[in-house]
Amino acid sequence: MKYFTKELWLGSNCNRRRESDVQRNAEQWTTNFREYQKQLTALQSRLTKRAYKFFTNVSLHDGRVTALTIGDAIHHDIRGGEKFDINVHNPGVEIKVLGSQLDVQYTLSYRKVRRVVFDYPSDKPLFHHEGGHIGDWGYDELTAADENFLRHEVLFASGTTLLIEFQRFSYEREKCEGSRYQCL
Numbered sequence: 001m002k003y004f005t006k007e008l009w010l011g012s013n014c015n016r017r018r019e020s021d022v023q024r025n026a027e028q029w030t031t032n033f034r035e036y037q038k039q040l041t042a043l044q045s046r047l048t049k050r051a052y053k054f055f056t057n058v059s060l061h062d063g064r065v066t067a068l069t070i071g072d073a074i075h076h077d078i079r080g081g082e083k084f085d086i087n088v089h090n091p092g093v094e095i096k097v098l099g100s101q102l103d104v105q106y107t108l109s110y111r112k113v114r115r116v117v118f119d120y121p122s123d124k125p126l127f128h129h130e131g132g133h134i135g136d137w138g139y140d141e142l143t144a145a146d147e148n149f150l151r152h153e154v155l156f157a158s159g160t161t162l163l164i165e166f167q168r169f170s171y172e173r174e175k176c177e178g179s180r181y182q183c184l
Helices: 006-011 019-042 049-057
Strands: 064-071 092-098 104-111 115-119 137-144 150-156 161-166 168-175
Touching (some): 006 019, 019 137, 049 168, 092 161, 104 161
Antiparallel strands (some): 092 104, 104 168, 115 161, 137 150, 150 161
């Protein structure tokens, strides 16, 4: 993560901070957010209109990952007529994320994937204890990995990170029944 770092997140959640540290951290958030938005605008031509709208308008902050699937043929139907071809290389990633209010599920699909790194629980945990969960989706950023691949990185509340380098992105949004406060 280049813009929304663990250190920046910790700096805004520490209870014992001096006023000057609070101000400095807030200013850094503002600077980083502006720089991130600027570089994101430069990536617009590398995304479909719908995908660009997702990365600029949808916030998954406080959402929960319910599934992370990585494979060479994620949707291959073993009962279907098409046989698996071991010579076809089609790595992909699919993430199912419940929105922060648990009333919508997003399915994020990445195709033409060249790199995936899932660091759980991380050697630099944030809000994590041994045996704990991945945690809420904190912050994510889309950047250019190079001239051909994009990089989507996610920082979770536990300190877990997810990095995916890909060429194609799409998503689906599906309403579901639920509430973050249903157990209260």
